Amino acid sequence: MSRIEQRFAELREQNRAALIPYVTAGDPEPGATVPLMHALVEAGADLIELGVPFSDPMADGPVIQKACERALRFGTGLRDVLAMVAEFRKSDTTTPVVLMGYLNPVERMGYDAFAETAQAAGLDGLLTVDLPPEESEDVVGLLEQSGIDPIFLIAPTTSETRIDHVARAARGFVYYVSLKGVTGSQSLDVSALSARLDGLRRHTGLPLGVGFGIRDAETAAQVARVADAVVVGSAIVRLAEEHDGDGDGFARAAAAVVREMRSAMDAARSPGAPATV
Amino acid sequence: MNKIDWAAFPDARGHFGPYGGRFVSETLMGALDELQQVYERYIGDPEFMAELDHDLKQFVGRPNPLYHAERLSRELGGAQIYLKREDLNHTGAHKVNNTIGQALLAKKLGKKRIIAETGAGQHGVATATVAARLGLECVIYMGEEDTRRQSQNVYRMRLLGAEVVGVKSGTRTLKDALNEAMRDWVTNVDDTFYIIGTVAGPHPYPAMVRDFQAVIGREAREQHLAMTGKLPDTLVACVGGGSNAIGLFHPFLGDESVAMIGVEAGGDGVETGRHSAPLCAGQPGVLHGNRTYLMEDENGQIIGTHSVSAGLDYPGVGPEHAWLKDIGRVDYVSVTDDQALAGFHRLTRTEGIIPALETSHAIAHVLDLAPEMRPDQSIIINLSGRGDKDLNTVAEREGITL
Ligand SMILES: Cc1ncc(COP(=O)(O)O)c(C=O)c1O
Numbered sequence: 001m002s003r004i005e006q007r008f009a010e011l012r013e014q015n016r017a018a019l020i021p022y023v024t025a026g027d028p029e030p031g032a033t034v035p036l037m038h039a040l041v042e043a044g045a046d047l048i049e050l051g052v053p054f055s056d057p058m059a060d061g062p063v064i065q066k067a068c069e070r071a072l073r074f075g076t077g078l079r080d081v082l083a084m085v086a087e088f089r090k091s092d093t094t095t096p097v098v099l100m101g102y103l104n105p106v107e108r109m110g111y112d113a114f115a116e117t118a119q120a121a122g123l124d125g126l127l128t129v130d131l132p133p134e135e136s137e138d139v140v141g142l143l144e145q146s147g148i149d150p151i152f153l154i155a156p157t158t159s160e161t162r163i164d165h166v167a168r169a170a171r172g173f174v175y176y177v178s179l180k181g182v183t184g185s186q187s188l189d190v191s192a193l194s195a196r197l198d199g200l201r202r203h204t205g206l207p208l209g210v211g212f213g214i215r216d217a218e219t220a221a222q223v224a225r226v227a228d229a230v231v232v233g234s235a236i237v238r239l240a241e242e243h244d245g246d247g248d249g250f251a252r253a254a255a256a257v258v259r260e261m262r263s264a265m266d267a268a269r270s271p272g273a274p275a276t277v
Numbered sequence: 278m279n280k281i282d283w284a285a286f287p288d289a290r291g292h293f294g295p296y297g298g299r300f301v302s303e304t305l306m307g308a309l310d311e312l313q314q315v316y317e318r319y320i321g322d323p324e325f326m327a328e329l330d331h332d333l334k335q336f337v338g339r340p341n342p343l344y345h346a347e348r349l350s351r352e353l354g355g356a357q358i359y360l361k362r363e364d365l366n367h368t369g370a371h372k373v374n375n376t377i378g379q380a381l382l383a384k385k386l387g388k389k390r391i392i393a394e395t396g397a398g399q400h401g402v403a404t405a406t407v408a409a410r411l412g413l414e415c416v417i418y419m420g421e422e423d424t425r426r427q428s429q430n431v432y433r434m435r436l437l438g439a440e441v442v443g444v445k446s447g448t449r450t451l452k453d454a455l456n457e458a459m460r461d462w463v464t465n466v467d468d469t470f471y472i473i474g475t476v477a478g479p480h481p482y483p484a485m486v487r488d489f490q491a492v493i494g495r496e497a498r499e500q501h502l503a504m505t506g507k508l509p510d511t512l513v514a515c516v517g518g519g520s521n522a523i524g525l526f527h528p529f530l531g532d533e534s535v536a537m538i539g540v541e542a543g544g545d546g547v548e549t550g551r552h553s554a555p556l557c558a559g560q561p562g563v564l565h566g567n568r569t570y571l572m573e574d575e576n577g578q579i580i581g582t583h584s585v586s587a588g589l590d591y592p593g594v595g596p597e598h599a600w601l602k603d604i605g606r607v608d609y610v611s612v613t614d615d616q617a618l619a620g621f622h623r624l625t626r627t628e629g630i631i632p633a634l635e636t637s638h639a640i641a642h643v644l645d646l647a648p649e650m651r652p653d654q655s656i657i658i659n660l661s662g663r664g665d666k667d668l669n670t671v672a673e674r675e676g677i678t679l
Pocket residue numbers: 370371396397398399400474475476515516517518519520521522587588589633635636661662663
């Protein structure tokens with residue numbers, strides 16, 4: 001069983017939703033990332049999404065764009081990010097780590113070299129936002145051989161036929177993009193989300209994660225009632241901007257947000273919690 | 278070279294060999310499917326084509342002339358030089374051929390809002406123009422660096438009723454404007470039509486923009502045959518994203534005797550690293566929805582480009598060009614900023630035509646090429662745009678305050 005499967009199986013047993021914080025690797029500086037990852041786990045993260053800095057983050061809003069720019073000041077590249085994963089794995093062998101980013105750095109490194117290095121580093125999944133399943137056959141084959149789950153997105157605009165297509169290619173979990181827009185947008189509609197997730201469950205048995213637009217503990221708790229995983233990005237990355245040059249301060253602030261979300265999410269799933277949204 | 282069925286490219290999923298395709302976030306996949314359907318339905322439809330032809334004739338002023346630059350030809354002492362006068366189109370460049378076509382498709386799709394990216398501002402102006410004519414809301418994204426370099430075009434767009442958004446992210450040039458336009462589209466995909474200005478982006482844009490620009494080559498081919506009784510020997514065009522070049526080249530691809538040369542922006546010289554010549558000095562990667570040649574570092578980060586002309590200041594290039602390069606059908610070369618400036622002055626003084634700085638790159642190459650050819654041979658240069666928008670840039674470089 002893969003680390004991702006294992007983690008979702010445990011959570012299901014405990015009737016909890018996974019909390020998945022996203023941070024951009026190398027932000028605000030390269031040395032901050034591995035301690036930050038440990039701090040997030042300590043605060044209640046179940047899986048970590050580690051962003052690979054890219055010069056042209058087209059699917060991201062201003063908060064994560066700036067995080068990429070901060071990380072790129074130090075030239076943090078994909079190989080550096082994989083080295084961070086390897087470092088993290090030395091003392092945490094159970095928390096899954098998924099890389100999230102854009103295809104070009106992976107193309108440049110080469111799919112073979114990436115798969116091999118990523119496997120050795122103990123990476124669990126790869127989500128490239130600009131790689132739809134249609135273009136992914138080469139990569140997916142190599143990733144699967146290396147035990148790395150290709151994670152795919154489903155959007156509000158994804159048609160029924162495409163949902164099947166995406167669901168067939170996906171492994172680990174399916175990432176539902178909760179709104180039309182870039183990361184960090186603010187208009188998540190939880191009741192529409194609930195209906196949409198019910199629809200998706202008819203197409204896939206994989207856990208459903210929801211991201212984009214989850215900005216505080218309250219939204220996280222609402223989403224935790226209907227989804228298997230809650231992905232939080234900009235709400236955490238925003239804090240790095242306030243703590244630029246202060247990795248420890250960022251880690252403390254990020255951990256505090258994660259802790260707050262964790263308890264709100266767990267309370268929302270507890271037997272006595274009101275069922276309504 | 279084996280016979281290639283040029284009409285078979287791209288394939289159904291937008292691939293030119295290993296290049297092209299559709300590399301976008303999931304949210305846009307549906308909109309691209311929809312666009313592909315409407316484009317495939319109308320591009321051969323007689324009624325739609327009649328409407329398009331009518332607009333190109335009555336609003337754009339097509340067909341424009343193929344002008345024999347006799348004085349320049351004589352001075353260079355080699356091949357006969359012909360200029361395909363896209364600078365005489367309404368709005369002053371080839372860009373409008375495409376915006377007219379895409380705006381008609383937007384109308385068919387019932388979209389009320391148009392967005393576009395622009396570098397030199399020519400595509401932005403051409404888009405704002407058709408939006409004004411059709412009464413559509415229009416937002417243009419332009420890198421802040423370019424709003425400064427091309428302030429006249431910014432004003433033109435605003436006069437036409439467009440909102441011009443200065444983009445402050447990244448290198449603040451064309452690529453960042455494209456990123457920002459994509460972000461807008463992903464947010465407003467239901468009511469918004471994105472008019473991409475060149476043969477880049479995800480499928481079907483490279484094929485669709487090429488088809489709208491191919492009117493250049495179709496006219497030029499017919500005009501050259503009528504004027505000389507034969508095909509030209511060589512075609513030359515500047516290459517930013519590659520739309521004016523592919524527009525000229527595509528109708529000639531099957532004519533094996535016709536050589537084709539795409540001229541990239543060499544900036545300070547490709548050996549300095551300060552240039553915008555991905556085909557000459559880049560390597561394949563994925564950006565802005567397609568696989569193509571890119572300027573990138575060893576980590577796959579896109580690197581800053583440099584060119585005196587804002588319209589060529591782009592780190593990628595249309596995927597069809599990447600493929601034409603690999604199969605050897607088209608040669609790609611570069612000329613420096615200084616050479617382009619020399620080409621600018623030479624054409625202006627010799628023929629009384631002030632070309633755009635983008636176009637001046639093609640002219641500069643011909644200044645070297647023509648003397649090596651015989652007077653019974655001919656070259657067609659795509660005179661992609663006029664130079665009014667560049668007068669400030671040229672004056673500034675030469676230490677003149679206007
Ligand atoms: C006059 C002119 N020529 C050429 C270009 C470059 O674009 P493309 O390579 O798509 O023709 C531009 C772009 O702004 C332009 O304004």
